[in-house]
Amino acid sequence: MPLRQTDAIVLRTYPLKESDRIVVFFTREYGKRRGVSRGARNTRSRFGSALEPLTEVRITYFERPQRELATIDHCELRQSLLASGDGAGFERLLALGCIAEVSDRILPDHETNDAAYRLLRLVLEALRSELPVWLPLTYFLYWMVRLGGFLPDLEYCAGCRRGLGEAESFYARGRAGLYCSGCRPPHGSRLRAAPRRLAAAGLAGPLAALPPEAWQAPEPTADLREFFRCALEDHLEAPLRSWPLLAGLTPETAPPKAGNDIENA
Numbered sequence: 001m002p003l004r005q006t007d008a009i010v011l012r013t014y015p016l017k018e019s020d021r022i023v024v025f026f027t028r029e030y031g032k033r034r035g036v037s038r039g040a041r042n043t044r045s046r047f048g049s050a051l052e053p054l055t056e057v058r059i060t061y062f063e064r065p066q067r068e069l070a071t072i073d074h075c076e077l078r079q080s081l082l083a084s085g086d087g088a089g090f091e092r093l094l095a096l097g098c099i100a101e102v103s104d105r106i107l108p109d110h111e112t113n114d115a116a117y118r119l120l121r122l123v124l125e126a127l128r129s130e131l132p133v134w135l136p137l138t139y140f141l142y143w144m145v146r147l148g149g150f151l152p153d154l155e156y157c158a159g160c161r162r163g164l165g166e167a168e169s170f171y172a173r174g175r176a177g178l179y180c181s182g183c184r185p186p187h188g189s190r191l192r193a194a195p196r197r198l199a200a201a202g203l204a205g206p207l208a209a210l211p212p213e214a215w216q217a218p219e220p221t222a223d224l225r226e227f228f229r230c231a232l233e234d235h236l237e238a239p240l241r242s243w244p245l246l247a248g249l250t251p252e253t254a255p256p257k258a259g260n261d262i263e264n265a
C-alpha cells in the first residue's frame with residue numbers, strides 16, 4: 001500500500017455515508033485522484049477547512065492496488081481562497097465552481113500535468129485579488145482548451161484556409177475550428193476580430209502581462225468564454241453544469257435558462 005505525500009488542489013467533495021467524504025484532488029506529482037476522508041463531515045473534523053474545494057493542500061494518502069479510491073490519511077492547508085477579502089463574492093464563487101468543474105471533467109485520472117497544476121495555482125491566486133474575475137477565468141478556459149489539445153487555429157479559416165485577418169469569424173457545435181463568413185457553418189456563433197486577437201496574442205502569454213483594460217470590462221472576454229465553452233462541451237460531449245449561472249452574470253452572453261442547479265455550479 002504505497003503512501004504518497006504531495007501538494008494538491010482540492011477540486012470537489014461529495015458526502016459518503018454518514019460522516020465520510022469523497023474528495024477529488026489534483027496532485028502535482030500524480031495527477032488527479034479520488035480518495036475517501038473518514039470522518040471529514042464531523043463538525044470537529046481533523047482537517048478543518050483544508051478539504052474545501054479549490055484550497056491548496058499538502059496531502060498524504062494511501063494508494064491501494066485495484067481500488068479506485070485512495071484513503072486520505074492527512075491533509076494540511078497550504079492556501080485558501082476563502083481567506084481573502086470578499087469583493088465580488090458571488091461572481092467569484094461561480095467562477096470557482098466553473099474552474100472546479102472543468103478541471104474535474106477535463107483532467108484525466110492519474111496523469112501528471114504540471115502545466116495544468118501551475119495554471120490552477122496562478123488563476124486561483126489571481127482570483128484572490130479584488131479585480132474582476134472575468135479575465136482570470138477566461139485565461140483558465142483558454143489554457144485548459146489548449147493543454148487539452150483542442151484549441152482551434154485562431155488565425156486561419158478551417159474551411160478554406162484563408163487568413164481570418166480583421167474579419168469576423170464563426171464557429172459551431174460539432175465543427176472544430178473557426179470559419180470565415182464564406183464558410184460560415186449554419187447556426188454558427190460569431191467571434192469578432194478583437195477577442196480573437198486577444199486569444200491569439202494575449203492569452204498565450206503571462207496573465208500578469210495583459211493590459212489593464214482586459215481586466216476590467218467583461219468585453220471582449222465574454223465572447224471568448226462562449227467560444228472556449230463550445231470547445232470544452234464538444235470535447236466532453238456534454239454541457240458544463242456550472243455555465244448557465246455564470247453566463248447570467250454577463251449581459252453580453254446569451255441569457256441563461258433559469259435552473260435549480262446551484263449545487264452543481
Ligand SMILES: [Zn+2]
Nearest residue numbers: 157160180183
Ligand atoms: Zn473560409
